[in-house]
Amino acid sequence: MSEHVAGGATALTDPEYLEGLRSQMQRFATLQLGDQDLAEDAVQEALVGALKSARSFGGRSALKTWVFAILKNKIADVLRQRSRYVEADRLVGTTGEESDLDELFTRRGHWRPEERPVPWVDPESAVDDREFWRIFETCLDHLPGRQAQVFMMREFIELESHEICAAAEISVSNLNVTLHRARLRLRECLENNWFAERG
Amino acid sequence: MKSCREVTRLLSEAQERPLDFSERASLRFHLMMCGACRNFSSHMASLRKISRAYAAGKRDAVETPPDRSRDD
Known part of the structure; x- marks a missing residue:
């Protein structure tokens, strides 16, 4: 692994990388929430959270695992809140x-x-x-x-x-x-x- | 003797909770004699690993073209 070479912060300022990551997250969230807008909100919140402390991440794969972990928490929140609306x-x-x-x-x-x-x-x-x-x-x-x-x-x-x-x-x-x-x-x-x- | 269908149900539930003594005993007994259910059992473990990998964003780690998957 060579991920110490470029930090997570660098990765998140690379527009091309960020866009790729965002669309991967969007697909993951949409799959589970079945709702484009809810998914977009969750992805947005997860990315904002990630940007705040991206500096502490050694590399892209560590960053990605971590960003997906944040996204999972956001999805869990939405799923729990939605319980009352299950038809x-x-x-x-x-x-x-x-x-x-x-x-x-x-x-x-x-x-x-x-x-x-x-x-x-x-x-x-x-x-x-x-x-x-x-x-x-x-x-x-x-x-x-x-x-x-x-x-x-x-x-x-x-x-x-x-x-x-x-x-x-x-x-x-x-x-x-x-x-x-x-x-x-x-x-x-x-x-x-x-x-x-x-x- | 439990049926294969019943054994697959237990093997699935074992992913959610620890099985009790008699469940484990009947499972062991069945698996000793049933290769198909032994395969099923190992597939449950694989399925979990694959799902965890997917949820960690692994799917896209391999989809990134080689030059972008490196950190340098």
């Missing part, structure tokens, strides 16, 4: 989602032969591949809305179960069912489109 109809109606577990498992709960998880080839290096991230986002996009939202609250924003239940106004068992389904789907999508293909 009831998004919380019921899991009937459509029930059937996709039947596609994976037999009636007795065994994996269907063609659905059995296979070993993943080199999962560690996937994060360094830009094509992998495109597939990851596509798989995320294909999750039903509420599954995606709850999954992102848990895995991106790292909220605890009770916080997600409060924010989304769902029970713990509902949360567990939703996360289970999201992970089954996402796992399968990543395997079919990335990890198994390379095997």
Whole structure:
């Protein structure tokens, strides 16, 4: 790593770098908030916070990790505040989602032969591949809305179960069912489109 | 003996809370005999690592053209 060469402060005064960073943050926030304006506000606040103490950062990758950490906090705030506005109809109606577990498992709960998880080839290096991230986002996009939202609250924003239940106004068992389904789907999508293909 | 479906549910829940003794015991027993669920189990760990990397802005760290990804 050569990030001591140019400080975080320098990076944030580079218009090209800043614009790139801003659009990455915007995409990340929009994905989770589902609202361009709310996302823009969160990104703006995170960047303002970052500019205040950018000087203390050794380099760009440290800066980026940190800016995203601030952004995650902003998103968590918005998600928590929004709890009261979650429409009831998004919380019921899991009937459509029930059937996709039947596609994976037999009636007795065994994996269907063609659905059995296979070993993943080199999962560690996937994060360094830009094509992998495109597939990851596509798989995320294909999750039903509420599954995606709850999954992102848990895995991106790292909220605890009770916080997600409060924010989304769902029970713990509902949360567990939703996360289970999201992970089954996402796992399968990543395997079919990335990890198994390379095997 | 728990079904694979039930085992994947437990493996998912283990990402949110520590499992109790009997849950861990039935999980171990099943995983000993089921390769598909062993794979699933390791995929849960990978999925978490991948998600954390994504949330730290890793996606775009690799998308930056080589000359801009350096700090010099």
